[in-house]
Amino acid sequence: MLAAMRAARELSDAEIAARCREGDEAAWSELVDRYSRYIYAILTQAYRLSHHEAEDVFQEVFSRAFDKLDSLRDDAAIKPWLAQMARRAAIDRHRSSGREVPAEEILEGQVDREIERLDEALSLQQAMEILPEHCHEIIDRFFARDESYRTIGGALDIPPGTIASRISRCLGKLKDHLSQAEGDADVTLGRK
16 A cells, blocks of 8 residues: 555646546545645635634535546646635635625635645645755755755755755756646646
């Protein structure tokens, strides 16, 4: 089972969707794992659901996805398909709760910008996971943890003067991967 889960992590969205449709439990686990933070962020950040409501709607979204996977026309489009399900479920939750939500909280333009920001964050996270471990560690320490070259060098047993060049090389790899992923998405969505 562990080997199947590792293999699922290396699959494209289209391959995961196809395997989920075939009943592959490891692929379903990978799909949920791959997009759980994204869907939860849409619910809490874009639609401002409470954490309790978001947990309920989150379960509903993945339950609907499981039930309606056969209706997905393009397996490579599973991410936007899940996002659309989350949007609809969040709006349904707001309507069914009967509570009034200030219009500025759910203006579609703001929601679209928030989901776009979440898409970018997810793409960056996925690209970071593909980088070699040393790149992931250095970029995370420098940009996310705001550590100095000296601190990073001490922790990784690398001369501090080498850190800048490694960051540069790793950012180049990250940029290449993101550019390639964007090009793949354009082809999948028919934009080229």
